[in-house]
Amino acid sequence: MISTPSNSVVFSGLQPTGHLQIGNYFGAVQNFVKLQTQYECYYAIVDYHAITVEHDPEELRRNTLEMGFDLLACGLDPKQCVLFVQSQVPEHTELAWILSAVTSYGDLQRMTQFKEKGETQEFVSCGLFTYPVLQAADILAYKASKVPVGEDQVQHIELTRRIARRFNARFGETFPEPDVLLTAALRLMSLADPERKMSKSLGPKHYIALNESEESIREKIKTAVTDVGPRTETKEKSPGVANLFLLLKLSASQEIYDQFESDYARGVLKYEPLKRAVADCLVKTLEPIRARKAQLKESEVREILHEGARTARAVARQTLAEVRERIGVGKLI
RNA sequence: AGGCCCGUAGCUCAACUGGCAGAGCAGCCGACUCCAAAUCGGCAGGUUGGGGGUUCAAAUCCUCCCGGGCCUGCCA
Numbered sequence: 001m002i003s004t005p006s007n008s009v010v011f012s013g014l015q016p017t018g019h020l021q022i023g024n025y026f027g028a029v030q031n032f033v034k035l036q037t038q039y040e041c042y043y044a045i046v047d048y049h050a051i052t053v054e055h056d057p058e059e060l061r062r063n064t065l066e067m068g069f070d071l072l073a074c075g076l077d078p079k080q081c082v083l084f085v086q087s088q089v090p091e092h093t094e095l096a097w098i099l100s101a102v103t104s105y106g107d108l109q110r111m112t113q114f115k116e117k118g119e120t121q122e123f124v125s126c127g128l129f130t131y132p133v134l135q136a137a138d139i140l141a142y143k144a145s146k147v148p149v150g151e152d153q154v155q156h157i158e159l160t161r162r163i164a165r166r167f168n169a170r171f172g173e174t175f176p177e178p179d180v181l182l183t184a185a186l187r188l189m190s191l192a193d194p195e196r197k198m199s200k201s202l203g204p205k206h207y208i209a210l211n212e213s214e215e216s217i218r219e220k221i222k223t224a225v226t227d228v229g230p231r232t233e234t235k236e237k238s239p240g241v242a243n244l245f246l247l248l249k250l251s252a253s254q255e256i257y258d259q260f261e262s263d264y265a266r267g268v269l270k271y272e273p274l275k276r277a278v279a280d281c282l283v284k285t286l287e288p289i290r291a292r293k294a295q296l297k298e299s300e301v302r303e304i305l306h307e308g309a310r311t312a313r314a315v316a317r318q319t320l321a322e323v324r325e326r327i328g329v330g331k332l333i
Numbered sequence: 334a335g336g337c338c339c340g341u342a343g344c345u346c347a348a349c350u351g352g353c354a355g356a357g358c359a360g361c362c363g364a365c366u367c368c369a370a371a372u373c374g375g376c377a378g379g380u381u382g383g384g385g386g387u388u389c390a391a392a393u394c395c396u397c398c399c400g401g402g403c404c405u406g407c408c409a
Contacts, residue, residue: 122340122401192370203343203359226369240369272368 010039010181011144013046013086013135016063020070021207022282023188023198025289026250029074031148031183036081042142042312043076045305046086048093048134052127053117068301070210073293084308086138091316095137096130098323102166103133107159113152136160140175141316148181171326188246191224194239211290214283221247221279226271235265244271244278251281 012032020029035041045067050060064085076083086092108114111132118124135156139147140163147157157180164175188198190206198207208220227238237245245264248257256277263269324330 205360221368223369228366228370270367275368 008039008146009142009144010035010041010146010148011044011139011142011178012042012148013044013049013138014067014071015050016045016047016060016067017050017200018059018063018066019209019211020067020074021198021200021209022247022286023207025074025210026188027150027186028148029071029076032071032081033075033077035148035181036077039146041081042144042315043071043081043083044086044089044092044138044312045071045084046138048086049131052125052131053121054123065298065301068305069293069296072296072301072304073210073289075289075292078304078308082308082311083304084312085305088306088309089141089313089316091141091313091320092134092137094320095141095316095323096134098327099137099140099163099167100130100133102170103130103136103159103163104166107162108132111155111159113156132156132159133163136163139178140164141319142312143176143319145176145178146181147178148183150187154180171323174322174326186246189239189243191220191240191243194225194243208282210286211293212286217283217286218279221275221282224275237264241271241274244274247278247282248274251285252277256281 012028014024014028032041032043045064047060047064050063068083068085071083072078108129114129114131117128121128136159139157139160147153147160149157157178161177164177168174190196190198190202191208192205193202196202196206200207200209205220205223208217212220221244224244225240226244227241241264245257245260248260260269260274260277
């Protein structure tokens with residue numbers, strides 16, 4: 001069997017949260033960069049998702065553009081992938097409405113992310129509830145079959161499959177059922193609370209941004225939580241130390257990494273030198289990204305995003321034409 | 334459309350019958366530590382949702398507005 005275009009399309013969406021942090025980079029974006037050389041990739045900065053909770057319009061605008069800068073700096077190449085802003089392709093929201101008609105209310109009620117996010121919000125919008133439907137539309141508008149996402153999104157992709165299946169059953173084969181593209185599950189943990197995943201929402205001590213100053217990176221690594229010392233009776237690393245080793249693996253040479261591993265195994269590792277090495281290597285690893293970002297001009301980023309939206313829209317429009325036809329709306333002849 | 338409840342520090346809440354707005358957590362600085370954590374010491378944090386009114390004095394009482402939640406009705 002030769003792979004057809006229909007099973008080689010990748011879609012992923014990123015919320016415009018402002019600057020990317022290194023957890024996003026090593027956990028997801030680095031993988032996106034790799035995927036763009038192997039698949040037909042659509043990457044969307046999903047601003048319509050961001051409005052489902054309270055937000056500031058100016059901040060959203062700024063964050064959306066900022067995300068474009070960061071993604072390009074990380075190595076997403078407009079020649080190899082389609083990078084765009086969700087709201088610039090209105091087919092997403094149109095398809096979301098259509099799909100909401102084949103989405104089970106009960107399924108949505110079972111989405112754990114809605115329950116969790118809803119608890120933190122004073123005002124729970126209807127949009128927050130139907131968020132997974134828009135996500136399904138994002139994916140299905142391009143008939144994507146592979147969706148690289150984190151573990152926390154797996155439930156939403158399963159819902160997307162159910163939505164696709166139900167649509168196909170009622171109106172005829174239209175969408176592929178997308179698969180989660182699980183790469184080597186790589187989770188950077190918070191520096192200040194290594195039991196939790198690194199996230200901006202936990203506070204500044206918990207994450208390192210891609211564009212963070214060298215001084216600040218060193219300070220945060222230095223104050224990262226460790227433990228009372230290497231344990232002799234068990235080889236198991238504490239979460240904080242394991243996290244530092246993961247950072248070292250991601251940024252240091254094999255030699256340096258092996259040296260620290262060996263020190264740890266022999267029970268002679270001191271955390272202070274480990275932290276110094278992690279900070280050194282991390283600063284060096286992020287430097288090229290910083291350099292690329294500094295070279296990007298705002299007008300250039302805007303143009304790339306607009307061009308991406310044009311390309312994406314051409315594809316999404318075709319899908320919508322087919323969908324409208326199948327469900328009996330639009331043209332009446 | 335009617336009724337009831339709520340809004341105080343970043344978060345969770347306290348403040349009697351109207352009497353100097355406070356605590357825990359989070360945050361910042363320091364001590365301790367190979368580095369951290371924990372612990373200890375210190376610091377900072379406020380238009381009490383907003384306007385108007387009563388009063389010597391309002392987070393507290395009255396009034397309007399904004400925001401949120403619940404109940405009922407109406408429509409279909």
